[in-house]
Amino acid sequence: MGTYALPDASGHYGPYGGRFVAETLIPALEELEHAYQEAQRDPEFRAELHSELRQFVGRPNPLYHAEHVSKELGGAQIYLKREDLNHTGAHKINNAVGQALLARRMGKKRVIAETGAGQHGVATATVATRYGMECLVYMGEEDIQRQSSNVFRMRLLGAQVTAVSSGTRTLKDALNEALRDWVTNVESTFYVIGTAAGPHPYPVMVRDFHRVIGDEARVQCLELTGRLPDCLIACVGGGSNAIGLFYPFIEDKAVRMIGVEAGGLGLSTGQHAAPLTTGRPGVLHGNRTYLMEDEDGQILPTHSISAGLDYPGVGPEHAYLKDSGRAEYVAATDAEALAAFHRLCRTEGIIPALETAHALAHAFRLAPTMRSDQTIIVNLSGRGDKDIHTVAALEGIHL
């Protein structure tokens, strides 16, 4: 890596990031920061993480050439980084394994997590079981309804799932509740944050645990095509899968990086979850970043067909990459995501998560404008089995 060296020592990415939490949590964040720095320097920790990613998660996963859909679109070659093939079906497990190993190293016996779509909750429940820790997952009441199969999976794995009924009853409120739990139980508990946001050191830690996505994709792309990709595309809610893919390419200035936010019912309707595209900087959940807020600084309710993107903030590094112009951020609507979902099912035999379908929607828009010798890597961040009830319901089918 060349000149890009963010965050700075206090966890800032330019004006973004930082540590905005109640005083009670400051010592816990400092303890976490030190423990993480030590772990990173410890060859044994790195070796164990590597081994777990191979043996338990199933890495490396393929970079798959989606030939049929590429041909159908008649433009750039689309490659899919198959995070959906990881154990538990999404990229989330990379970070959950990393944080759980760190929790064990710190002697914490209890882990808590927030979850939106339930993928991070399932990943955390999974690793908690694997490393013998008690696990409690906070999930908004509304998300519990639309992601009932993931709720059941978490319970099968021995986790306790607690419904959050405050605020908008979605991911942001689950995050508030998990923070409240952590404030109360800070000595016994490790808070496994599921996205590259929150107070320092979470954004950098989550990015580092997910950079394996981009590191693998870079090598695989060179092997398969003989050169770097022209463009990277990933969906952005909090932005963990996107930053994991983007980070190892930041110094490769010729590689375009595009994050796709949830356009919901359309940006003009206000019913969406696209803070980078439409929001402005503010402070929420421990960091300064782009937010969806009203003129009085109150956080706005969000809407997305996918629970995992239904969040009014975004990781601070994306805020920085947007302002610096290094990455671009666009939105795809519910309808566009749904169309992309079906298209991938029928062209490649892969059912993508609805979150991921937003990235695919933009790739399908962009590919026809590019030459057939150019390549796009899409982060296929998760599989869509969890979403079949949502998709069926939209089509009037009762499963």
Place this chain on the structure above:
Amino acid sequence: MSRLAGLFAQLQNAGRAALIPFMTAGDPSLTATVPLMHALVAAGADAIELGMPFSDPMADGPSIQRASERALARGVKLRMVLEWVREFRTTNSYTPIILMGYLNPVEAMGITPFAEAAATAGVDGVILVDLTPEEGRGEAVALQQCGIDPIFLLAPTSGQERMVTVRSMGSGFVYYVSLRGITGAAQADWAAVLQRVQNLRQQLGLPVAIGFGIRDAATVAQVAASADAVVVGSALVDQLAECATDQEAVATAIRFIKPLAQAVRTTERRSA
């Protein structure tokens, strides 16, 4: 001398702690806010913490969360909160008012416009729960330039380095969070808390207010023996939430605060 410094000097002479109730602006109704502030003073409050509602109050327990949600649903804006303080000041020029809330609504207004408007309205101190001294250097200076005390929190988990930072940046008083939890949570280990207070006051050279988990007169008396101020929040907010009319809210506030005010007035402080 600022109202807060004046209050603590006066109570030092009187040999007792201050009682500071917390209420959320705009709850249980928009029209009750100013009458309630006067009622708290009439019942014996020495200063008032007025909550600025926020959509995501991550350090608050269910009582204050719900109060914030209700206030926002009634359309409360930060400018309305400042207007209520101004209205209160037309007939009360002596009771310190401390605004308490989260950074984002303040930042949306802009820290300097906020500090100027708050000073004009008659605000004395500001507590922003999610603004640490490290991140809040600019905000603290902007507030102090307008004559408003930036009040920081300290917790049982805070280390020595923290004391030094808060000492250099905070003024008015220090808010000591008496337990490792959210507002309205279970009772603290008071013996340990009170032992820490003596220490804090000496190190910081600032009065120490204690809050979180104080719900009744007996606890107020216990805390008032050591602290410079006792903050009662969730318990009052809970009582007010039950009130159907403004008159009932005012009567409830007076009934609830009186014995607590009595408790600080009959508790002699151990030598500070």
